[in-house]
Amino acid sequence: MFCQAPVLWDRARDFQVYDAFGNMWLDWTSGVLVANVGHANPKVKQAIVETVQKDLLHTFAFPNAIREALIGRLIDKAPPPLDKVYLFTTGSETTECAIKLARTYGQTLDPDKIVILTFENAFHGRTLGAQMAGGIPSLKRWIKEPAPGFYQVPFPDGFRTQKYTFSDFLGSIARYGLDPHRIAGVMLESYQGGGASFAPIDFVQSLRAWCDAHEIQLIFDEVQAGFGRTGRYFAFEHYQVVPDMICCGKGMSSSLPISALIGKSVIMDLQEAGEMTSTHAGNPVCCAAALASLEIIDDEDLVEKAENLGRILHEELGKLDHGMIGAVHGKGLVAGLHIVAPTTGEPDSARAAEIVYQCFIRGLLLFAPLGFAGATIKICPPLTITEEALKEGVEVLDQAVRVVLKTPELVH
Numbered sequence: 207m208f209c210q211a212p213v214l215w216d217r218a219r220d221f222q223v224y225d226a227f228g229n230m231w232l233d234w235t236s237g238v239l240v241a242n243v244g245h246a247n248p249k250v251k252q253a254i255v256e257t258v259q260k261d262l263l264h265t266f267a268f269p270n271a272i273r274e275a276l277i278g279r280l281i282d283k284a285p286p287p288l289d290k291v292y293l294f295t296t297g298s299e300t301t302e303c304a305i306k307l308a309r310t311y312g313q314t315l316d317p318d319k320i321v322i323l324t325f326e327n328a329f330h331g332r333t334l335g336a337q338m339a340g341g342i343p344s345l346k347r348w349i350k351e352p353a354p355g356f357y358q359v360p361f362p363d364g365f366r367t368q369k370y371t372f373s374d375f376l377g378s379i380a381r382y383g384l385d386p387h388r389i390a391g392v393m394l395e396s397y398q399g400g401g402a403s404f405a406p407i408d409f410v411q412s413l414r415a416w417c418d419a420h421e422i423q424l425i426f427d428e429v430q431a432g433f434g435r436t437g438r439y440f441a442f443e444h445y446q447v448v449p450d451m452i453c454c455g456k457g458m459s460s461s462l463p464i465s466a467l468i469g470k471s472v473i474m475d476l477q478e479a480g481e482m483t484s485t486h487a488g489n490p491v492c493c494a495a496a497l498a499s500l501e502i503i504d505d506e507d508l509v510e511k512a513e514n515l516g517r518i519l520h521e522e523l524g525k526l527d528h529g530m531i532g533a534v535h536g537k538g539l540v541a542g543l544h545i546v547a548p549t550t551g552e553p554d555s556a557r558a559a560e561i562v563y564q565c566f567i568r569g570l571l572l573f574a575p576l577g578f579a580g581a582t583i584k585i586c587p588p589l590t591i592t593e594e595a596l597k598e599g600v601e602v603l604d605q606a607v608r609v610v611l612k613t614p615e616l617v618h
């Protein structure tokens with residue numbers, strides 16, 4: 207983590223981060239898109255403390271009422287026919303599980319139906335299956351002997367991949383020599399995390415229809431995008447389609463590690479009882495944190511708030527000096543500024559890093575640039591941020607962009 211701004215977190219409250227030396231930052235990271243209801247939300251803290259104090263720290267194979275309530279709420283939020291949930295600890299476990307279930311189901315239809323199709327530049331986690339499904343070649347070098355059955359096609363992000371229609375998608379599959387009867391699942395991030403980039407709605411709707419026609423499971427990786435972040439409860443709602451499986455994590459608890467795969471019985475029941483285990487899955491303290499966090503999202507209308515504040519954020523970002531900003535992607539309270547060299551339009555990771563640094567020294571905390579060529583600045587504050595703080599943050603960003611534009615010698 208040495209690539210990040212040197213902040214030694216002492217505590218974080220709502221949308222502010224503090225060190226022990228009297229410094230405070232406006233947080234535009236939400237940890238890593240985790241603190242949707244704000245850092246250390248009092249109701250989340252209370253739920254954690256109450257569960258610990260009643261001595262319910264672990265139940266593993268045995269149910270507990272908090273877990274049951276959480277699962278009920280997730281099913282209520284998911285569109286029918288998605289009616290079952292597996293709980294896990296990390297986002298990677300959910301994408302691994304989705305791959306496993308899609309392949310298992312595929313083989314009930316045809317022994318060769320095992321292919322998992324994903325998108326270039328996608329990120330689905332760091333474990334073996336998740337990295338095979340990922341679309342960032344440099345992250346896969348360590349695998350050396352890739353597992354068979356994973357293919358990636360371009361993602362129509364509208365900036366780096368300007369024109370990629372659904373017929374181009376079909377062309378990519380044909381070039382791989384893949385017949386749809388061999389494809390078990392297509393997995394995509396609802397927006398690509400690296401650039402906060404959405405696919406065109408008609409592309410995803412065509413994808414849904416094509417998956418239906420060929421009995422292919424459509425999996426949305428909502429690990430980063432879910433729970434209000436984009437101004438919808440789940441970000442796939444922007445496409446007006448219903449997935450076959452939803453991978454959730456990060457913002458689900460706004461705090462402790464917990465994740466979930468939501469799917470329909472016909473897929474989720476493929477594993478025998480007791481066969482889909484993970485020691486810390488459904489931990490009652492983590493479930494209590496998640497349940498409280500999901501209650502706050504509803505009680506405080508945070509989805510609507512993210513949509514409204516998101517409109518303001520994107521409007522304000524549109525006013526920045528665009529000499530170095532190739533594109534602004536995202537919806538709701540997530541945005542990706544694609545920083546480019548003013549003369550060539552090529553991704554400029556050095557300028558992006560300097561902008562982040564200039565924000566940091568002015569009290570605005572951002573991640574180190576990421577995404578395509580490491581040149582995207584990601585904006586993702588807690589959904590509880592105020593309009594005033596959001597606008598103040600954009601002012602700071604504006605100053606940082608101007609400083610970097612006018613002082614090229616700062617950029618190394």
Ligand SMILES: Cc1ncc(COP(=O)(O)O)c(C=O)c1O
Nearest residue numbers: 296297298329330331399429430
């Ligand atoms: C879209 C997406 N999928 C999966 C993951 C992996 O989640 P985890 O780090 O909890 O394993 C991440 C994490 O950044 C993510 O952004």
